[in-house]
Amino acid sequence: MPSTLDPELRRALAERVRYCHEMGFYDFYRREPRVLDVAEVESVAAEAVSPSSLLASSSILQPELREEMSARKSAVVRTIAEENVFETPKLEYAVSDSAAALKLIREDLGDCTRCKLHKGRTKIVFGVGDPHAELMFVGEGPGADEDAQGEPFVGRAGQLLNNMIKAMGLRREDVYIANVVKCRPPGNRTPEPDECDTCSPFLMRQIAAIKPKVVVALGATAAKNLLAMNSSLGELRGRFYDFKPAGARADSSWSGARLAVTYHPAYLLRDPRQKGEAWKDLQMVMKYLGIEPPKKAAE
Numbered sequence: 001m002p003s004t005l006d007p008e009l010r011r012a013l014a015e016r017v018r019y020c021h022e023m024g025f026y027d028f029y030r031r032e033p034r035v036l037d038v039a040e041v042e043s044v045a046a047e048a049v050s051p052s053s054l055l056a057s058s059s060i061l062q063p064e065l066r067e068e069m070s071a072r073k074s075a076v077v078r079t080i081a082e083e084n085v086f087e088t089p090k091l092e093y094a095v096s097d098s099a100a101a102l103k104l105i106r107e108d109l110g111d112c113t114r115c116k117l118h119k120g121r122t123k124i125v126f127g128v129g130d131p132h133a134e135l136m137f138v139g140e141g142p143g144a145d146e147d148a149q150g151e152p153f154v155g156r157a158g159q160l161l162n163n164m165i166k167a168m169g170l171r172r173e174d175v176y177i178a179n180v181v182k183c184r185p186p187g188n189r190t191p192e193p194d195e196c197d198t199c200s201p202f203l204m205r206q207i208a209a210i211k212p213k214v215v216v217a218l219g220a221t222a223a224k225n226l227l228a229m230n231s232s233l234g235e236l237r238g239r240f241y242d243f244k245p246a247g248a249r250a251d252s253s254w255s256g257a258r259l260a261v262t263y264h265p266a267y268l269l270r271d272p273r274q275k276g277e278a279w280k281d282l283q284m285v286m287k288y289l290g291i292e293p294p295k296k297a298a299e
């Protein structure tokens with residue numbers, strides 16, 4: 001069992017647990033996943049349409065009603081057999097090139113109106129950088145500058161992030177940068193849970209397409225959404241987490257990323273005393289990636 005869950009999977013699990021509670025089941029036991037054979041799928045489907053299916057098999061049922069029930073049963077069998085409970089296959093899964101996969105995700109996002117943040121945005125801020133990057137930074141959401149330019153981290157916080165990347169001995173174009181939500185929250189407020197839940201599946205797909213070695217969550221919103229944990233930033237910093245989006249579970253070409261948490265550059269602008277702590281987080285990442293800092297930064 002992975003130590004962390006991505007929001008997509010967490011939501012699906014929460015939905016399933018709620019359904020079980022409504023059915024009166026409160027105790028859960030772990031068992032290894034198993035592929036159902038056709039007979040088992042049909043049996044589950046028959047239960048799913050019960051008690052109507054019992055009526056459908058009854059000799060007193062009118063033929064047209066029996067036909068309708070039979071069609072419903074077939075539909076349920078198809079649903080169970082063809083759909084993964086937790087995810088629907090995405091177009092980019094069939095594409096091995098990261099740049100092409102990102103393009104498909106961007107096309108799927110379209111002129112998105114899936115959550116209320118679309119109402120106040122100027123531009124969707126999809127993400128920027130090397131589609132094959134080993135290192136990815138994930139922030140919270142676009143600010144005014146990002147909203148105007150359609151690119152993440154281009155304002156003052158972006159300048160500081162650029163300096164942090166430079167201190168690591170890298171260039172901005174060597175990494176990939178994205179946010180949990182792609183549209184600017186009004187007044188730069190923190191994105192609300194429903195907005196994060198609606199938008200973050202696109203981020204997860206971006207991460208699965210890029211297949212980075214390390215993801216750095218910038219700030220509490222990014223950390224909590226990526227890790228699906230509700231701890232404070234202080235508790236989440238200082239260690240790596242194994243991270244693989246649910247949609248990439250079947251991708252044997254990528255074992256997942258290591259995820260580190262550090263302060264958001266906007267917070268560091270407000271409290272520069274924490275820069276030293278952020279540098280420790282980045283040094284942990286550099287060590288893992290085998291990056292030697294430029295002499296000046298190392299001194």
Ligand code: SF4
Nearest residue numbers: 112115118182183199
């Ligand atoms: S924040 Fe994300 S989900 Fe919401 S409208 Fe923008 S792109 Fe769509």
